[in-house]
Amino acid sequence: MNALSLIPEDEDRITTNPTKKKNKLKVKIIRYLHQHGKQSIPDLCPVVRVSAPTMKRLLEELMKENLVKVLGLGESVGGRRPFTYDLNPDSRVVIGLDLGRYETKLGLFNMACMPLIEPYVFPEGLETADDVVDMLVKQIGKILKIKKISKELVLGVGVSLPGLIDVKTGISHSYLNYGQEPLANVLSGKFGLPTFIEHDTRALARGELMFGQARGRRNVLCLNLGAGIGLSIIVEGRVYQGTSGYAGEFGHINVDPDGELCYCGKKGCLETLASGRTLRQKVIADLRSGKKSMLMDMAENDPSRVKLPMILQAALDGDQYASELISETAVHLGKGIATLIHLFNPELIILGGMMAAVGNLLSDPIQQALNTYCMPRVRQDTDVVISSLADSASLMGAVALVIDNILDKKP
Ligand SMILES: [Zn+2]
Numbered sequence: 296m297n298a299l300s301l302i303p304e305d306e307d308r309i310t311t312n313p314t315k316k317k318n319k320l321k322v323k324i325i326r327y328l329h330q331h332g333k334q335s336i337p338d339l340c341p342v343v344r345v346s347a348p349t350m351k352r353l354l355e356e357l358m359k360e361n362l363v364k365v366l367g368l369g370e371s372v373g374g375r376r377p378f379t380y381d382l383n384p385d386s387r388v389v390i391g392l393d394l395g396r397y398e399t400k401l402g403l404f405n406m407a408c409m410p411l412i413e414p415y416v417f418p419e420g421l422e423t424a425d426d427v428v429d430m431l432v433k434q435i436g437k438i439l440k441i442k443k444i445s446k447e448l449v450l451g452v453g454v455s456l457p458g459l460i461d462v463k464t465g466i467s468h469s470y471l472n473y474g475q476e477p478l479a480n481v482l483s484g485k486f487g488l489p490t491f492i493e494h495d496t497r498a499l500a501r502g503e504l505m506f507g508q509a510r511g512r513r514n515v516l517c518l519n520l521g522a523g524i525g526l527s528i529i530v531e532g533r534v535y536q537g538t539s540g541y542a543g544e545f546g547h548i549n550v551d552p553d554g555e556l557c558y559c560g561k562k563g564c565l566e567t568l569a570s571g572r573t574l575r576q577k578v579i580a581d582l583r584s585g586k587k588s589m590l591m592d593m594a595e596n597d598p599s600r601v602k603l604p605m606i607l608q609a610a611l612d613g614d615q616y617a618s619e620l621i622s623e624t625a626v627h628l629g630k631g632i633a634t635l636i637h638l639f640n641p642e643l644i645i646l647g648g649m650m651a652a653v654g655n656l657l658s659d660p661i662q663q664a665l666n667t668y669c670m671p672r673v674r675q676d677t678d679v680v681i682s683s684l685a686d687s688a689s690l691m692g693a694v695a696l697v698i699d700n701i702l703d704k705k706p
Contacts, residue, residue, distance in 0.1 A: 297447065298360065298445070298447035298448055299318060299321055299322070299357075299360055299362065300318070300447075301322055301325060301387070301450060301701050301702070302322075302451075302489055302701055303315065303318055303319050303322055306319075317353070320343055320345060320353055321353055321356070321357055321362075323342070323343050324339060324343055324350075324353060324354070324357065324363070325357070325362060325363070325382060325702070326702055326703075326704060327339065327342050327343070328363065328380065328381055328382040329382055329406070329698075329702040329703070330702070330703060332381065333366055333379040333380060333381040334379060334380060334381075335377035335378060335379050335380070336350050336351060336354070336377060336378070336380075337377055339354075339380075354380055360386070361383055361386045362382065362383055362386045362387075363380050363381070363382060363383060364380070364381055364382075364383045365378055365379070365380055366378070366379045366380065366381050367379065382406065384405045384406040384407035384409070385405050385406075386406070386448070387405070387406050387448055387449070387450040388403055388404070388405065388411065388444055388448055388449050388450065389403070389404045389405070389406065389408070389449070389450050389451060389452075389453065389694050389697045389698065390402070390403060390404075390435060390449060390451070390452040390453070390488070391403075391404060391414075391452075391453050391455075391690045391691070391693040391694040391697075392431065392452060392453065392454045392455065392690075392693060393414075393455045393495070393498075393687075393689045393690040393693060394420065394421060394427070394431075394454055394455065394456040394457075394470075394495075395420045395421065395457070395495075395521070395522075396420050396421050396422045396423075396457060396522050397418075397420040397422060397423055397522070397602070398416055398417060398418055398419065398420045399416070399417045399419060399420055399424075399427070399430075399431070399434075400414045400415070400416050400417075400687070400690050401414060401415045401417070401431075401434060401435070401438065402414035402415075402687075402690050402694070403438070403442065403444075404694045406450060406698065406702065408505070408506070408691065408694050408695060408698060411442075412442070414687065414690060415434070415438065417430070417434065421456065421457070421458075421470045421471070427471070428471065428481075428482070428485055431482075431485075431486070432485055432486060435452070435486060435488075446487060446488060449488050450489075450697060450698075450701055450702075451488060451489040451490065451491060451697040451700070451701055452482070452486055452488050452489070452490040452491070452697065453490075453491050453492075453493070453498075453692075453693030453694050453695070453696040453697040454479075454482060454490060454491070454492045454493070454693055455492075455493055455494075455495045455498035455499075455689040455690065455692060455693040455696075456470060456471070456492060456493075456494070456495055457469065457470065457494070457495045457496075457523065457525070458470045458494075459541060460478075460492065460493075460494045460540060461539050461540055461541075462536055462539060462540030463539060463540070464477060465477030465478060465479055465480070465492070466478065467492070478492050479491055479492045489697075489701070491696045491697055491700050493692065493693060493696050494525075494540065495519060495525060495689045496517070496519040496525030496526060496527045496543060496689075497527050497534055497536070497540075497543075497692070498688075498689040498690075498692030498693050498696065499517055499519050499525070499527060499647055499648070499688040499689045499692055500515075500517045500527035500529055500534045500692065501534065501691075501692035501695045501696060501699075502684055502687070502688035502689060502690070502691035502692030502693075502695060503515070503517050503529075503645055503647070503682065503684065503688055503692075504529065504532075504534070504695075505691065505692070505695045506684060506688075506691050506695075507645065507682060507683055507684045507688060507691075508643065508645055508680055508682065508683055509529060509643065509645060512529070512532075512642060512643055513529075513530075513531055513532050513642065514529065514530060514531065514639065514640070514641045514642050514643075515529040515641055515642065515643045515644070515645060516528060516529070516632075516635055516639060516641045516643075516644045516645070517529065517644075517645045517647055517682075517688075518545075518628075518632070518644065518645065518646050518647060518648065519647055519648040519689070520570075520571065520628070520646060520647065520648040520649065520650035520651060520657075521571050521603070521648040521649040521650065521686075522570060522571045522572045522575075522603065522649075523546050523566055523570050523571070523572065524545055524546035524565060524566050524569060524570050524628070524631075525543060525545070525546065525648070526543035526544075526545035526546075526635070527543055528542060528543055528639065530639075545565065545631065545635070546564060546565050546566040546570060547559050547561060547564045547565070547566065548564065548565055548631070548634075549561065549562075549563050549564060549565075550563060550564070550565045550568060550627070550630070550631065551563035551567070551568065554567050554568065555567040555573075558572075565627065565628075565631050568624075568627040569624050569625075569627035569628045569631065570624075571603040571649060571650055572603075573624075574603065574606060574620060574621070574624055575601060575602070575603050575606065577620065578590060578598070578601050578606055578617075578620065579598045579599060579601055581616075582594070582598035582601065583598050586616060587616070588609065588614055588616040588617060589609050589612065589614045589617075590605060590606065590609050590614065590616070590617060593605050593608070593609060603649060603650075604649065604652075606620070606621075607621075607649070607650065607652050607653050610653050610656050611652075611653055611656070618656055621650075621653055621656050621657060621660075622656065622660045624650075624657075625656075625657050625658075625659075625660035625661045625664070626660050626661075626663075626664045628661055628664075629660060629661040629662075629663065629664020629665055629667075629668065630664055630668055632644060632661060632664070632665060632679075633664065633665055633667075633668035633669045633674075636665065636669050636673055636674060636677050637669065637670065637673055640673060640676070640677075641677055642676060642677065642678065643677065643678050643679075643680065644677060644678070644679045644680070645680055645681075645682050646658060646661070646679065646680065646681050646682060647681075647682035647684065647686070647688050648682075648686060649686050651681050651682050651685070651686065652685065652686065654681050655681075657681070658679060658680075658681055661679060662679055665677075665679065
């Protein structure tokens with residue numbers, strides 16, 4: 296028996312094929328259970344618009360396919376208590392991919408977004424792999440084989456990636472550009488699995504909204520502090536995208552008209568002063584000109600080997616030079632964040648991404664800069680925290696994206 300596809304081919308068309316018709320009804324049941332939790336046959340019948348005997352048959356088939364489980368007797372509404380049914384979250388797997396510039400994280404999750412394994416981290420990314428898509432196809436195949444999971448049981452793949460991604464057309468302009476072809480279509484074809492893509496910083500906000508400190512909050516700014524500086528703006532509980540999906544290019548606001556040239560082509564962007572990429576370049580230059588730091592040992596006396604995580608580790612291990620540099624970076628960030636607070640009056644700012652791993656070494660100087668540069672009345676209602684999801688928020692958000700697109704569709 297083939298596993299039931301939870302994205303029916305002719306989802307939006309009326310079908311007369313009895314098998315396809317039945318499958319559509321089953322998908323309706325699955326989505327309703329996902330969105331509303333356990334239900335009884337009398338609850339489900341009016342939603343799916345079938346008779347009780349038909350519903351019973353459909354549920355029995357779904358139980359055979361392992362997608363639904365029976366929980367026992369529910370609340371009585373007078374008379375006999377009906378059995379309740381719920382989704383079996385372990386019946387399908389979601390693949391999450393956090394595609395970075397220098398590394399890639401891959402995680403397997405169940406339908407309740409619970410991790411099934413510790414995420415794999417590959418030391419190859421968009422800027423370092425020869426053919427990143429080919430690498431992903433191979434790794435996905437390998438991991439499914441190791442875990443003995445058939446492709447049919449994969450609900451979908453969620454991909455978080457950096458750069459400029461047009462939400463209207465689905466075209467990724469900075470990385471993996473396939474002309475006019477939307478990237479998700481290209482990847483769906485290559486993986487042979489339904490694939491959804493999201494900008495990394497918005498994926499991070501999805502992750503924070505679903506699993507992190509933004510849960511239940513209305514107005515939150517999520518910062519993605521890695522090689523670049525990303526910003527996701529949550530307004531009234533929703534991630535704000537802007538006209539084409541480019542809202543939040545905070546790293547490329549001008550802060551120094553006579554500053555360094557940024558890789559975006561402009562001069563003096565915030566990223567030229569406060570990004571992980573700039574931090575790394577500065578460390579390499581300083582070590583080459585004889586700066587004393589444990590980083591020289593960590594890089595085996597070759598400054599070009601210094602990577603951002605190494606600098607963060609050195610700071611955590613008490614290296615004075617690394618800590619001072621992070622503090623300087625944080626003050627520049629704080630000045631920028633002060634502007635954001637004046638514009639958005641958020642209740643919470645979440646510092647996430649790779650740089651957040653240094654915790655207070657980053658957040659304390661940011662707090663101090665905010666005290667210096669914000670109007671106190673505007674500043675007082677904004678909490679600043681380090682993300683509790685560490686640097687896995689984008690990966691979690693990529694998984695949430697698959698669930699949103701497949702199971703959160705209206706039944
Ligand atoms: Zn720039």
